[in-house]
Amino acid sequence: MKIPKLEMKQVCAIDQSRRGTLKSLAGLGLGALAGSFGIGNAEAASKVTMGFLYVGPRDDYGYNQAHFEGKSAIAKQSWIKAVDQENVPETIAVQKAMESMINLDGAQVIFPTSFGYFDPHILKIAPKYPEVMFLHCGGLYDAKKHPKNVGSYFGYIDEAVYISGIVAGHTSKTGKLGYIAAIPIPQVLRNINNFTMAARSVNPKITVQVVFTGGWANPVKEAESANSLIDQGVDVLTCHVDSPKVVVETAEKRGVFSCGYHADQSKLAPKGFLTGAEWNWSKIYLDYATMIAKKQKIPNLIRGGFKEGLVKSSPYGKAVSAKAKAHADKVRAQFMKGNFVVYQGPIKDNTGKEVIPKGKGYSQTDIWLESMDWLVEGVVGKTKG
Amino acid sequence: MSGEESQWLTVLIAVLGGAIRVGTPFLFVSLGECLTEKSGRINLGLEGNLIMGAMAGYGVAWITGSAWLGVLAAGATGVVLGFVHALLCQQPRVNDIAVGIALMILGTGLAFFIGKPLIQPTAPHLPALHLGAWSDNPALRAALEINALFIVGVLLAPAMAWFFRSSRWGLAIRTVGESDDAARAMGLNVNLVRMLATMAGGFLAGVGGAFLSLYYPGGWSEGLSSGQGLMAVALVIFARWDPMRCLYASLLFGGAGALGPSLQAVGVTSGYYLFNAAPYVLTLILMIAASSTKVRSGMPGSLAAR
Numbered sequence: 001m002k003i004p005k006l007e008m009k010q011v012c013a014i015d016q017s018r019r020g021t022l023k024s025l026a027g028l029g030l031g032a033l034a035g036s037f038g039i040g041n042a043e044a045a046s047k048v049t050m051g052f053l054y055v056g057p058r059d060d061y062g063y064n065q066a067h068f069e070g071k072s073a074i075a076k077q078s079w080i081k082a083v084d085q086e087n088v089p090e091t092i093a094v095q096k097a098m099e100s101m102i103n104l105d106g107a108q109v110i111f112p113t114s115f116g117y118f119d120p121h122i123l124k125i126a127p128k129y130p131e132v133m134f135l136h137c138g139g140l141y142d143a144k145k146h147p148k149n150v151g152s153y154f155g156y157i158d159e160a161v162y163i164s165g166i167v168a169g170h171t172s173k174t175g176k177l178g179y180i181a182a183i184p185i186p187q188v189l190r191n192i193n194n195f196t197m198a199a200r201s202v203n204p205k206i207t208v209q210v211v212f213t214g215g216w217a218n219p220v221k222e223a224e225s226a227n228s229l230i231d232q233g234v235d236v237l238t239c240h241v242d243s244p245k246v247v248v249e250t251a252e253k254r255g256v257f258s259c260g261y262h263a264d265q266s267k268l269a270p271k272g273f274l275t276g277a278e279w280n281w282s283k284i285y286l287d288y289a290t291m292i293a294k295k296q297k298i299p300n301l302i303r304g305g306f307k308e309g310l311v312k313s314s315p316y317g318k319a320v321s322a323k324a325k326a327h328a329d330k331v332r333a334q335f336m337k338g339n340f341v342v343y344q345g346p347i348k349d350n351t352g353k354e355v356i357p358k359g360k361g362y363s364q365t366d367i368w369l370e371s372m373d374w375l376v377e378g379v380v381g382k383t384k385g
Numbered sequence: 386m387s388g389e390e391s392q393w394l395t396v397l398i399a400v401l402g403g404a405i406r407v408g409t410p411f412l413f414v415s416l417g418e419c420l421t422e423k424s425g426r427i428n429l430g431l432e433g434n435l436i437m438g439a440m441a442g443y444g445v446a447w448i449t450g451s452a453w454l455g456v457l458a459a460g461a462t463g464v465v466l467g468f469v470h471a472l473l474c475q476q477p478r479v480n481d482i483a484v485g486i487a488l489m490i491l492g493t494g495l496a497f498f499i500g501k502p503l504i505q506p507t508a509p510h511l512p513a514l515h516l517g518a519w520s521d522n523p524a525l526r527a528a529l530e531i532n533a534l535f536i537v538g539v540l541l542a543p544a545m546a547w548f549f550r551s552s553r554w555g556l557a558i559r560t561v562g563e564s565d566d567a568a569r570a571m572g573l574n575v576n577l578v579r580m581l582a583t584m585a586g587g588f589l590a591g592v593g594g595a596f597l598s599l600y601y602p603g604g605w606s607e608g609l610s611s612g613q614g615l616m617a618v619a620l621v622i623f624a625r626w627d628p629m630r631c632l633y634a635s636l637l638f639g640g641a642g643a644l645g646p647s648l649q650a651v652g653v654t655s656g657y658y659l660f661n662a663a664p665y666v667l668t669l670i671l672m673i674a675a676s677s678t679k680v681r682s683g684m685p686g687s688l689a690a691r
Contacts, residue, residue: 056608214658220597220611220642231399231647232395249604268507382657
């Protein structure tokens with residue numbers, strides 16, 4: 001896949017110009033207000049209308065809540081009108097929902113936030129509405145194949161997962177960590193690999209046991225997986241499912257540690273919660289709104305991690321040692337500088353095959369990492385059922 | 386103990402624990418359905434009862450601070466849904482299966498709608514009995530952390546079997562279930578008996594829902610049931626309308642559901658999609674087995690007649 005590496009620089013540029021933009025937008029808002037006395041719909045026309053679609057409920061303590069929080073944060077701006085719809089299945093229903101947001105609400109930009117919305121649904125609707133931007137969370141944009149009004153944004157949440165892995169590695173006494181994951185897609189595998197490599201950077205003997213539940217929201221299976229892993233001697237659990245609530249609560253009940261995901265779950269496990277990887281979508285949503293208001297061209301691909309403010313870590317829990325904090329903070333500082341390379345060879349997968357040779361490194365922005373289909377040494381699990 | 390032995394022990398314990406934890410909602414819904422079907426009516430809406438019960442139970446437990454009040458509220462919700470089902474079904478030319486499907490969709494949608502503000506809060510959980518305190522194996526101890534509702538369910542099965550076999554009311558239900566005409570000849574009010582049986586069945590399914598939200602996995606979310614109520618209704622058919630067989634089938638199902646995750650946890654990583662599908666494969670196999678031998682013995686006459 002040949003895609004120019006543009007994302008980081010563009011995000012930085014946006015960041016720098018933001019202050020100026022906000023100032024000019026304040027003026028724009030006033031203008032709109034004045035205009036509304038003259039022409040009936042002037043205010044609505046000058047507002048940036050954004051539509052958000054979530055696959056699950058808005059307050060799931062997880063993935064959808066993170067997006068909803070991002071949407072709510074920008075909806076406070078007077079010059080933005082944000083509409084959203086929850087529980088939209090990854091079927092033709094999402095096409096209808098997108099069309100109604102465009103036709104009825106006048107959305108200028110649509111954020112279909114679930115992985116399965118992209119192909120075929122966005123790809124089918126986008127050509128019908130060339131003036132509307134369709135920005136998909138996590139999808140792989142390919143300039144050769146996909147319409148120009150389609151784009152993709154995603155945060156390198158695996159950076160925050162790496163931080164969780166360091167803390168987990170320091171905290172575990174049994175040397176066995178557990179990862180409850182939905183489906184072996186590249187983003188999930190990358191998180192598992194980051195978590196594992198981070199924990200093994202603390203203690204190379206650590207293993208990470210993976211359980212794939214086969215679905216994004218299956219509370220009974222998640223609880224069963226958590227119990228089985230704990231029975232097997234795992235003493236730090238983390239997960240990649242839509243709502244980590246069940247996993248974190250089960251870990252707390254059984255007296256083991258947990259790392260969160262998507263949103264802040266520290267309230268659910270006051271004793272055993274260590275830290276967690278969280279999204280910080282409000283920033284990128286505001287950046288997009290700003291670009292639309294200024295009629296700038298929207299980049300088709302945006303990626304970013306700690307440095308760009310797209311992800312963050314949950315506050316450390318009580319059980320985290322000073323040593324673990326110092327180690328984690330040090331690595332986060334390197335991520336902030338943008339000079340920490342997780343995938344630096346030699347790296348072997350868990351079948352013993354060398355996937356990245358010595359001397360070769362893939363930096364965070366490398367699109368190769370987004371087609372990951374292997375699990376790193378130290379993970380007990382398989383990518384294919 | 387060698388490493389491999391301890392691994393298989395873990396799987397065994399997980400399946401045992403799963404049979405108890407995952408099996409309990411199946412047990413309550415299948416006993417409820419068994420009771421309703423014995424009276425000659427099928428209530429497919431118990432999935433709706435289960436979800437409504439889970440939501441209502443969680444909500445009431447959160448507001449009142451008492452998990453047991455939540456269980457009661459869940460049961461009461463089930464009674465109301467059972468009443469609606471019975472009331473609609475006793476109208477002329479109304480099909481009970483169609484009404485059941487409608488109520489299943491209604492219950493699910495209503496629970497999602499009313500349950501919106503309940504996803505975040507944490508309600509008190511039902512207490513567990515630590516039956517494994519004698520063991521020094523933490524896994525076994527966890528597997529034997531048994532909820533009182535499970536014990537109620539286990540006792541309920543033989544009690545219900547006795548009720549059908551030897552009690553006057555049980556006989557009345559069976560008569561109504563076997564033949565309307567015979568029941569009327571005996572002076573029984575067919576509609577009333579069916580209504581009471583459906584409401585009682587709804588109560589049990591609602592309590593099953595409370596187990597989901599107030600004990601295991603705990604918490605209210607929209608994916609909580611994911612079809613367990615429907616599976617439990619299917620269980621009744623191959624349990625051949627026998628409460629004791631409902632108990633065994635529910636335990637088997639719970640255990641099968643725990644198999645997939647536990648095998649992966651011990652490092653058997655191949656074929657996890659297959660193992661995750663174990664309960665469904667089991668249903669199909671048992672259905673085929675049940676329908677090919679001794680044709681539907683135990684099926685209430687008025688269900689067989691259609």
